[in-house]
Amino acid sequence: xxxxxxxxxxxxxxxxxxxxxxxxxxxxxxxxxxxxxxxxxxxxxxxxxxxxxxxxxxxxxxxxxxxxxxxxxxxxxxxxxxxxxxxxxxxxxxxxxxxxxxxxxxxxxxxxxxxxxxxxxxxxxxxxxxxxxxxxxxxxxxxxxxxxxxxxxxxxxxxxxxxxxxxxxxxxxxxxxxxxxxxxxxxxxxxxxxxxxxxxxxxxxxxxxxxxxxxxxxxxxxxxxxxxxxxxxxxxxxxxxxxxxxxxxxxxxxxxxxxxxxxxxxxxxxxxxxxxxxxxxxxxxxxxxxxxxxxxxxxxxxxxxxxxxxxxxxxxxxxxxxxxxxxxxxxxxxxxxxxxxxxxxxxxxxxxxxxxxxxxxxxxxxxxxxxxxxxxxxxxxxxxx
Numbered sequence: 001x002x003x004x005x006x007x008x009x010x011x012x013x014x015x016x017x018x019x020x021x022x023x024x025x026x027x028x029x030x031x032x033x034x035x036x037x038x039x040x041x042x043x044x045x046x047x048x049x050x051x052x053x054x055x056x057x058x059x060x061x062x063x064x065x066x067x068x069x070x071x072x073x074x075x076x077x078x079x080x081x082x083x084x085x086x087x088x089x090x091x092x093x094x095x096x097x098x099x100x101x102x103x104x105x106x107x108x109x110x111x112x113x114x115x116x117x118x119x120x121x122x123x124x125x126x127x128x129x130x131x132x133x134x135x136x137x138x139x140x141x142x143x144x145x146x147x148x149x150x151x152x153x154x155x156x157x158x159x160x161x162x163x164x165x166x167x168x169x170x171x172x173x174x175x176x177x178x179x180x181x182x183x184x185x186x187x188x189x190x191x192x193x194x195x196x197x198x199x200x201x202x203x204x205x206x207x208x209x210x211x212x213x214x215x216x217x218x219x220x221x222x223x224x225x226x227x228x229x230x231x232x233x234x235x236x237x238x239x240x241x242x243x244x245x246x247x248x249x250x251x252x253x254x255x256x257x258x259x260x261x262x263x264x265x266x267x268x269x270x271x272x273x274x275x276x277x278x279x280x281x282x283x284x285x286x287x288x289x290x291x292x293x294x295x296x297x298x299x300x301x302x303x304x305x306x307x308x309x310x311x312x313x314x315x316x317x318x319x320x321x322x323x324x325x326x327x328x329x330x331x332x333x334x335x336x337x338x339x340x341x342x343x344x345x346x347x348x349x350x351x352x353x354x355x356x357x358x359x360x361x362x363x364x365x366x367x368x369x370x371x372x373x374x375x376x377x378x379x380x381x382x383x384x385x
């Protein structure tokens with residue numbers, strides 16, 4: 001009995017010493033891992049700054065192995081995978097973070113946002129939509145809704161786009177009235193394609209309610225009235241367009257002239273078009289005026305005046321068409337205006353373009369002034385390529 005007690009008394013200090021040594025070794029190992037982890041992290045950061053992404057990924061993987069609980073390293077690694085196009089690996093990294101029960105709520109939301117970005121980049125739009133919807137009410141709520149808006153536009157889910165845009169506007173992010181009006185116009189076009197006229201009318205009313213000053217609802221509503229033969233309604237709608245958006249009115253000038261003829265408003269419409277043409281001359285307006293005043297001599301006079309003020313290829317083409325159809329030769333003024341228009345249109349094509357950077361120049365360069373590449377200019381002008 002004394003013998004056993006003696007060994008016990010001797011063994012206690014030895015066991016204590018071994019335990020103390022073991023704890024010191026664990027502490028030393030932990031300190032070493034902590035020391036190695038920042039080194040691997042900074043090594044990966046340095047490689048990333050030097051655009052050596054493959055080596056940076058290896059360095060970050062090493063850092064994660066040394067310290068698997070460091071979320072920042074996981075985020076850095078996942079973002080690197082995404083930038084490299086390795087979306088499956090990025091998804092695995094971010095899904096691991098989302099599934100960690102010990103992760104704080106803010107970090108889990110951050111991982112969920114990164115996961116949604118992975119799906120978006122990978123083209124998995126249905127999964128990206130689910131991931132973004134899971135971020136509602138989080139710090140990433142606005143970013144997620146903006147991404148959802150892009151997704152709905154891509155998939156042409158206009159009703160869902162309207163819903164998300166309205167939520168963004170109500171949250172004070174920005175004004176989405178114009179975009180909402182476009183969405184309702186797209187809904188109206190789809191309804192028309194299905195021959196659902198009542199739904200199209202309702203969608204256009206919603207578009208005008210969303211953005212009363214927007215041009216597209218007026219353009220589309222006028223076109224629908226014109227196509228069903230309600231020319232008085234078309235003229236009224238396009239009259240509002242002319243007052244609010246004279247530039248956008250160019251989109252409907254020819255139809256406007258046709259409706260004016262059909263409803264007996266030729267003189268009033270001609271006065272409006274000529275007044276607008278004097279302020280902002282365009283070929284669309286000139287064509288609409290020609291519809292209301294088709295006299296050949298007046299048309300040719302207007303066209304010559306336009307060519308002298310606006311030497312464009314479209315005007316030159318129309319002058320040649322009229323000359324051919326009427327069989328009359330060009331006057332000296334018309335020939336000069338035609339030469340001016342062709343010369344102006346041809347000038348941008350009489351250049352050399354660098355194949356490396358796209359820098360254009362009138363003169364040929366053996367070394368590009370833009371990117372300093374040698375022999376990067378094809379020895380042909382743009383019009384000859």
